[in-house]
Amino acid sequence: MGASGMSISSSIGLVSGIDSGAIIQQLLSLDAQAKTPIFQRIGGLNASNAALLDVNARLLAFKSASSMFRTDDIFRSTNATSSDEGVLFANAGSSAIPGQYAFRVKQLVSTSQVMSGGFTSSTLEPLGLDSMSFEWGNGRLGRDVLLEDLNGGSGVERGSIRVEDRSGNAAIVDLSLASSITEVVDAINDETGISVSASLSGDRIVIQDGSGGNGNLSIQDVGGTTTASDLGIVANVASDAVIGDVINRLDELSLLSTLNDDNGVLIRDNVVDFRIRVGGDGGVIHAIDLGRQDASIDGETLLSDLNDGEGIRINETTGQADFSIVTTDGTQVDITLGQILDEDGEVESEAVTNVQELLSRVNATLEEEIGAGQVVMSIDADGEGFSLVDAVGGGGDLEVIGAGPFENETAEDLGIFTGTGGGSGNTIAGDRLPNTVEIASASTIQDVIDRINEQTNGAVTASVGPDGVGIRLTAAGELVSVLGDGIGGDYGTTTLEDLGFQIGVESTSLDGARVLGGMGTVLVDSVNGGAGIGDASSITITDRNGEAVTVDNLDVHSTMEELVTFLNDAVALVGVDVQVGMNAEGNGLAVSDSTGGSQNLVVSGEAAAALGIEIDVASDTARGLNIQRQYVSAASDLSTLNYGRGVGLGKFRITDGNGISAVVDIGNDSNNLYQVMNEINSRGLDVEARLNDDGDGMILVDTTGGAAAAIKVESISGSTARDLGILGEAESVGGSIDGSYERNVDLDVTDTLDEVIGKINDAGLAVTASLLNTNTGGSPLRLVLSSDISGLAGDLIVDTGGVDLGFNELTAARNAKVFIGEGAGGVLVESTSNVIDDIVAGVEIELQSASDSPVTVNVSRDETGIVDSVQAFVDGFNGVIEAINLYDSYDGESEIRGPLLGDPTVAKVKQDLYRILQQRAVGVDTQFRFLAEVGVKIAGEGQIEFDKARFEEAYAEDPEAVENLFAAYESTGTSTETIAPGVTVDNITTTYEELGFGDLFKQAIEKLTNSIDGTVTLASRNFDALIDAQNDRIAEIDQRLAAKELRLFREFTAMETTLARLQSQQSSLGMISQNLANAGALIG
Known part of the structure; x- marks a missing residue:
């Protein structure tokens, strides 16, 4: 061990001095040369496989280019051009029909905004509000009527009318763009060249002359239209008023x-x-x-047609039950409606698809498990659902319970689910299942x-x-x-x-009573949430001078306009100087006194309470309460609710006050609010779903009579609960969840402008509050409330509960309106968006500005796109051939072989493509049947060329024949075969009666590139197998070399050990010899 702590090793023998490591490596390198040809083989195989995968990728690209002719409707693709893109843009899809369409854009969509009066401070000045309520799109007592709905649905022809007042002043009033009765009245009143005024009275228009002349008041049709006649106001009378004909009436075709x-x-x-x-x-x-009225259910009824087309849920997991039947003796029989496999894993029976297959499967399973006739499922006597009868004779109840991935849902779809403990005797009479609609x-x-x-x-x-x-x-x-x-x-x-x-x-x-709403007014029966005023017939009004009048028989009037007119006429008749009209918000009435007196203005009586004007104030004016016009009913279509945005499909869970919960699934079979309420009320909970008392939503009422907890609604999927306004929990135990579309924001009377704005925005409503500083005057600050819903559906009604904030309309809610077609025959289309889909089939219009001039949209076939697609098809074919030619080649000069030279797979690919290229389209009997006829033909080096001029000529000559050549497709599918008496099996075959070249190439390429058994796929796997085999050989050689290296290392180690031993022995002998010599010297 050195000072550094690192070990030093050497392959040089300490005794022999031989570099054994170098010798071993030299010996091994000689043996490793056997791997060189194998590596070369692997390199060649990898190159071949990479080349094959490149061919496969090009085939897939060609397949995509081929299949688009049909799947992307290439020959149906269109272009849309607008004659004035400053007014509207147009985009056309494949379903658009070529042609010219004229549009006149009357108005763009606008969003409702209101603005308050001025405030001096946003932080110091309390507004005195304890709440503020909002409604969108509905709730006003005024009601406009479309011209197309007048005259019993016959409508009013659009055009101009000529009006001449009694002083001889005449004007042409253009009503060609008018769409509603209010717009007609406004257009007449806005005409400055004449002194007349128009108003609505009952179901008529009244024209009043104000010129003071003594000539005739004349109103006539002009320009060959019948506009004035349809409006019921054609006249030529020496009178100050024209009382028009009734134009608001029902017809047999009224919706x-x-x-x-x-x-x-x-x-x-x-x-x-x-x-x-x-x-x-x-x-x-x-x-x-x-x-x-639905078609009766019979054996041929498709399961997919039941439940309004939603069908019967059948799990796709082979072998798993869809539901279970529990007999009266407790035997449970699992029923599988899906695919059934035999012992070898082969398909024995496909999933059931019609009622006969369903009954056969269920009854065959029951017979096999418990014997023939013991429990039988059948179509009920009315042909509206299914029934089950148990003849087992047990003491329990016949039940159907859930099973498999869908749990209860399959049995529920079949209308036979009872659940454990939910049976009743030996019979199950299933629910009615909606089938296809006959009437x-x-x-x-x-x-x-x-x-x-x-x-x-x-x-x-x-x-x-x-x-x-x-x-x-x-x-x-x-x-x-x-x-x-x-x-x-x-x-x-x-x-x-x-x-x-x-x-x-x-x-x-x-x-029957009046059911047709009025012009500019609503029915009395619509107020107070649809309860009307009942038999509240009497009202007493006392003006500020102390003069009083009692008016009776108010309950006989049908519309609010009729009632208020009758009341005002009766009051004026006796000299009481009080007028009743609509309040500023439009959701109730208001009372005004013009006597100048000092006593209280008093309105009392049962009708006063019913009309929201029961007052006693020392003021000239008094605002009535919101009298809650009904705009949600049991018949309300779900698509119209939620401020016109509709109610989405989905599931939610309701938990009642006792903690019992149930899931409600709102699907395509629920079209109106009644059906939703019926779904909820069928769940057996202590919760009742009904219309709320204000007629503006659905309410969930706790009916436990002693609840332990507050009822709640949780969303499982979709937005259904939120769209219905019932998501969440009741505020208190025993309380209700009110899905009112009128929303309230709780405030404190001490809240300042900033605090009110904050609370409104924090409430999460479809309204945005903001502060506007005009920087003018002593009170420059304004509260601006903007609807988040565009168009008339977002028409904002703000109710401050009697605290006057001086709100004025800043921007009126309007739908976008555009007429299709020119002249009086134009059809009006309204939208809550400036982008209107399918205004003409397949055409999307994006409105940019209003214009009195028509704009022409030209929809034409996208011939450039068609040519580009054919070019992409040709390029895709050539890309495959180019790759094959490159890889399946030999250069004689350089003697370089392509990686796929002579490969049978690419030879087959090439052969298949050329075979299809030169054949005729299958089953196509129109003019062109070969690709060469439309300019697609073989050129040099085996590739194809595209003669665009010839193609365009052929397309101009017969576009349908060219489309068929590339995109024709017609097939027939599964049939059945009888293999024994009473026994049939599915013969799953597909026969193509028509097939254009797009699908011919697509299907051929799918056979070549299929990821399971495609020709190219199998060849690539073969290359992989060969590469794996060569790698295995390399691994074997490496194993032998490793073993040899170990053996040689051990041999050299043994040699060194032996030499060391010998050296040690020699040293010992030397020491003995020295010792002997020393001993001899001593002796000597």
Whole structure:
């Protein structure tokens, strides 16, 4: 050991002086020369394999270029160009139809913003608010009506009208871009050349002359359109007013979804919606079902068609059960609906796909396990689901429980799940399973008329009532009444009420209440969450001079505008100087006194309370309460909820006050809110789902009557619970979870402007609060509230609970509006976004600015893209051939061999590609059948060339034939074969009746490159095997060399040991000799 602590070793013998290490290495290096040719062989094999993998990669690239002709619809790809990109951009997809389309952009989308009055400080001045509520898109008592919905759905032709006042001033009012009745009124009122005013009264337009002249007031159609006629205001009268015709009325084609202020009509499937009695007491009662009617389930019914197309979940894990049947004697039989393998691992039975296969599989399994006829599954008598009957005779209940990866879900999908302890006797009557729709649910007034006529065998005739706002029932002079008794389920009388009828009313001509919303107003029945004002008929108003009036019969009026007009007329008639109108927020009423008196302004009575204006104030004005216009109903389509953003599909878990929970799965079979509530209420929890009292959402009510914990809702998947507004936990034990779309922010009366802004933004609502500093005046600070939802769906209503912050509209919520087509026949499209998909099939329009001038969008086939794709196809083919030619080559001068010279695999690749290249397309009978006919042909060095000019000529001549040549594809699939009487097996074969060159090459390349048994794959594996074998030989040689090295080392070590021993012996002999000599000297 040296001073450094490092050991020094040497292969030079200490005794012999021989460098044994060098000798051993020389000997080993001679033996290692045997590896040199093996390494050379490995290098050659690696080069060959790398070359083959390069060919494989090029084949895959060529496959991609080939398959795109069909999979990417190359020949259907289109370009869209806009004549004015300053107004709109256009993008076209493969489904777009070439042609020219005209658009007129009336307006872009805008987002609702409101701004408060001024404040001097944002940190020192309390606002006095204890809460602030927000609503989006709904809740106002005013209601606009689209022109296309007027005149019973016949609409109003767009054009211009000529108006001449009584002083002879005339103007042409352009209504060609008007889309709603409010826009018509505004356009007339904004015309400065004439002295007239337009307003809405009931279901009419009223034109009032203000010129003071004595001529005629004239309104006429112009320009060949019928706009004025359709608006009901054509006139030429010596009068100061034109009272227009009724233009807001029902028609047989009126949509049920537009009735009741767009709250629609609840229609339930496969239940009685209501009953009609003809003939008074003891008369004939007819059950009326307005719901959808499904095809009956039979043996040929596909499982994928059940449950509204969601099908039956079957696990893909071979051999695992999908559900289990527990017989009345407790025997459990596992049922597998998926693929079944035999003992050798071969497929014995494929997964069941239709009802007959399902029943055969279930009953065969039951027979095998417990004997024939002991438990049988069948289609129920109504053809609406499945039933099971147990003949075992045990003392328990027949049950179906979950099994396998999907647990309960397969049995639930089949409608037969009971769960452990959930059976009832020896029979399971399964739930109804929605099948394919034969007759859709009623959606129009005409559908209701037809269903009533059919289901009463013509005894009852339904029609639009003579007033045009309701429905009439008659029965050839017999008494007619509508009944709700005997109807099962929640909301059993809702449908008849939604159609305007009441139980207990009987007449030979039964007229339902008004169900058509008014122009600019809502129905009285829509306020107070849909409860209306009931029988609250009386109101007393006392002005500030002490004059009082009591007005009765307010409950007979149908619309809020009609009620308020009647009230104001009655008050004015007796000289009480008080007016009732709409409050600033638009969600309630307001009362104003113009007497100048000093006493209190007082409004009282049952109707005052129902209308939110029960007041007693020392003020000239008083703001009424939010009277909660209903805009969510049981019939509300889920796509319209959540501020127009819809309710997503998904699952959530509800836990009731007793801690019991259940999962609710909202899928494609739930279309309206009633169906969601029905799903929740079917779970057996102490929780009731119903509409809330304000008519603006769903509420979950704790019904335990002594809960131990607060109810809660947790999301499992999707956004369903959040979209319904029910995600979370009740605020207290026994409390409810209210999914109201009106949201409240709790505030303190001492909160300053900054604090209010912070609390609003922290609440996570679809509104943003900000501070605006105008830097003008003594109160420059403003509170700005901006809706986070664009368009009319985000129309922001801010209610400060009577504290006047001086809010004014900064930006009105508007939908983007664009007309398709020119002139009066243009079709209006509205959107909450400036990007509108499929406004024309396959075309996306991006609006940039409004314009009175039409913009033309030209959609044409993307011929440049088609040519580029064919060029990519040619390049892909040539890339493969180029690689093969490079690797399968020999240079005579340099005598260099390619790594794949003579390789049979690349020879087959080349042969297959050339064979397809020169054949004809399969089954294509259009003009072009060979690639050479469209300019794709063999050139030098075995590659192909693309004659673009010839291709473009062929495409111009017959584009369909060129498309078929590359992209044709038609196949037939699985068939069955009878192998024994009553025994059939699937014969899984695919026959191609038509196949273009894109798929011809794609399929050939798939056979060559398939990762399991492709020709190139197998050849590459062979190279790998050969390389592994050579590496094994190298390893064997290395093992022999290592053994030899060890042996030689040991031999040299032994030699050194021997020499050392001999040297030691010689030293000993020398010492003996010296000792003898010394001894001799002493003796001598």
